[in-house]
Amino acid sequence: MLEYTSILKSRPYLYLELKKASALKIQGLNDNDIKYKAVKENIFAVTTEARKREIASTVINRIKILDEYILDKIISGNLQTSKQLAFYSILKTDRLFFEFMKEVYKEKIILKDYILKDNDFDIFFRRKAEQDEKISSWTDYTFYKLGQVYKRILTEAGFIKKVKREVQIIPQIIEAEVAKHLKDIGDTAYLEVLSGEVYGHI
Numbered sequence: 001m002l003e004y005t006s007i008l009k010s011r012p013y014l015y016l017e018l019k020k021a022s023a024l025k026i027q028g029l030n031d032n033d034i035k036y037k038a039v040k041e042n043i044f045a046v047t048t049e050a051r052k053r054e055i056a057s058t059v060i061n062r063i064k065i066l067d068e069y070i071l072d073k074i075i076s077g078n079l080q081t082s083k084q085l086a087f088y089s090i091l092k093t094d095r096l097f098f099e100f101m102k103e104v105y106k107e108k109i110i111l112k113d114y115i116l117k118d119n120d121f122d123i124f125f126r127r128k129a130e131q132d133e134k135i136s137s138w139t140d141y142t143f144y145k146l147g148q149v150y151k152r153i154l155t156e157a158g159f160i161k162k163v164k165r166e167v168q169i170i171p172q173i174i175e176a177e178v179a180k181h182l183k184d185i186g187d188t189a190y191l192e193v194l195s196g197e198v199y200g201h202i
Helices: 015-026 031-040 049-063 068-076 079-093 095-110 118-131 140-156 176-184 188-195
Strands: 160-163 166-169
Touching (some): 015 031, 015 049, 015 068, 079 188, 095 118, 095 140, 095 166, 118 140, 176 188
Antiparallel strands (some): 160 166
16 A cells, blocks of 8 residues: 655646656656656756656656556547546555545535535545544645645646635546446546546445
8 A cells, every 4th residue: 555645745737747758658668768858858848957857756656557548548538538547647646645535525526515625625634644643743834735736636637626716526527438447457446536426345
């Protein structure tokens, strides 16, 4: 099982970067090739050396857990599916974010409560801090930054939108073929989080 980390607070959605790296992976480039292109050719168009390496490390970590079918869908699928699967790559590589989506976002859809409040984040992080010693050592600022990044990722991926003063949840429709693939590879738990639906116990 993945360890809890707060690294996501400085590693956002990176959809276009992931899509570019996925295309290179499909073309046959390995992790070192992609890192070289990120640092030496600046394919992600960032200004500092540290940021080049950080983005390269993040997207490589995410595409490592994706199979060829999903990589291809990210590159050439319709925009909604492509963004959903980029989002899935974060769920697969960040345990705390996955648990937030499972315990807060999915539960709200099941209960037909489509408003996401700041308090939902506060309660979630407080509960996790009570359950885990490592999380309990994090500062209030870390929780604040994580909450901000979670909202940003959800917004960029099309899972929430701001309407006046409220943040509304946008339930997702998953392509039938993609849903079947995720079930076939044993990722029903992630499919449930993406769709807000329950497909049976795993």
